[in-house]
Amino acid sequence: DKGEYEHFMLKEIHEQPVTVQETFRGRVAMDESKIFLGGISDVMPKLLEAKRIVIVACGTSWHAGLVGEYLFEKYARIPVEVEYASEFRYRDPIIFDNDLIIAISQSGETADTLAAIRKVKDSRATILGICNVAGSSISRETHAGVYTHAGIEIGVASTKAFTSQITVLTMMALLLGHKKQILSTEEYQKLIHELTLVPDKIREVLAIEDQIEKIAATYKDASNALYMGRGALFPVALEGALKLKEISYIHAEGYPAAEMKHGPIALIDEKMPVFALALNDNNYEKMISNIQEVKARKGKVIAVVTKGDKAVKSMADHVIEIPEAHEAIAPMISIIPLQILAYHIALMRGCNVDQPRNLAKSVTVE
Numbered sequence: 001d002k003g004e005y006e007h008f009m010l011k012e013i014h015e016q017p018v019t020v021q022e023t024f025r026g027r028v029a030m031d032e033s034k035i036f037l038g039g040i041s042d043v044m045p046k047l048l049e050a051k052r053i054v055i056v057a058c059g060t061s062w063h064a065g066l067v068g069e070y071l072f073e074k075y076a077r078i079p080v081e082v083e084y085a086s087e088f089r090y091r092d093p094i095i096f097d098n099d100l101i102i103a104i105s106q107s108g109e110t111a112d113t114l115a116a117i118r119k120v121k122d123s124r125a126t127i128l129g130i131c132n133v134a135g136s137s138i139s140r141e142t143h144a145g146v147y148t149h150a151g152i153e154i155g156v157a158s159t160k161a162f163t164s165q166i167t168v169l170t171m172m173a174l175l176l177g178h179k180k181q182i183l184s185t186e187e188y189q190k191l192i193h194e195l196t197l198v199p200d201k202i203r204e205v206l207a208i209e210d211q212i213e214k215i216a217a218t219y220k221d222a223s224n225a226l227y228m229g230r231g232a233l234f235p236v237a238l239e240g241a242l243k244l245k246e247i248s249y250i251h252a253e254g255y256p257a258a259e260m261k262h263g264p265i266a267l268i269d270e271k272m273p274v275f276a277l278a279l280n281d282n283n284y285e286k287m288i289s290n291i292q293e294v295k296a297r298k299g300k301v302i303a304v305v306t307k308g309d310k311a312v313k314s315m316a317d318h319v320i321e322i323p324e325a326h327e328a329i330a331p332m333i334s335i336i337p338l339q340i341l342a343y344h345i346a347l348m349r350g351c352n353v354d355q356p357r358n359l360a361k362s363v364t365v366e
């Protein structure tokens, strides 16, 4: 039931303050002192021994995996490889006994992701699932796992599953980081607190939907679009581009901002919209230079910035202001305006938002 919403996708975008909360409900202690993940507590000794994490996934779930790479590396100091399940399954991967394999899948039925975990089932590695659908094949064929609890997702374009997957990855990274004594109790609890702020920060972004809709109207006739970001916002750029291409059929690509000058910048002219993730973080100054490079080639810049920003605002054609967010949670907040943009652009182009052409909700065949 779509309730008051015109499409499932819009409903699911708006559900995110609640679905993220559902993901950490009962897992983050009420007093924010600790995280408890019942689904992986039995294998915790194995997780603490893990020398490497290999994430396998497809599409949006693969993008969540890329965000996870930054989280595990930063907060738990575990090396991570993020693999397209479709490639991993046909390679000859080297798996060590103390590897931790994590399959991320909303449906839990994606054929390539399922085949990827079957590929490693005879190894001694620990295999975890991060699935949304309870009892799905991937959740059954893994040693342990953490459900995202985002509720049924109907729109083919994944939205709330993505933010819930990142919520799970954040909880896992913080929990492991603390148990491994990489995060002090003080840092751990501060980061837990940041995580609990996500629902309200998402609400703040949802409240400016009208503004985002106006920007959508300006760019609805574009035939191409670029997205750029740095650090953990690079996967957000990839995800923003995927949302736009799959529902509006506008050709869109995401890049790490510094890669632009290695090729993609040649695409820029006065017709090219470039969506830039330029938050007030460690990469801010570098993003400003990347935005200047785009403006120097007459590209149109639509920047997602931190509320109160001045420097980017003075250069960009449009800015979307989001609330100040700690870098650990910034991907979950900054994807929201890109989901809303893609939705409205697709709608204005008369596309079938919930069921885009050529796509199925879960890809259970190769």
Ligand code: M6R
Pocket: 058, 059, 060, 061, 104, 105, 106, 107, 108, 109, 110, 113, 156, 157, 158, 159, 242, 246, 359, 361, 362, 363
């Ligand atoms: O169910 P899964 O998470 O395994 O699905 C993976 C992809 O097929 C899925 O994320 C796809 O890319 C979506 N259409 C993206 O919006």
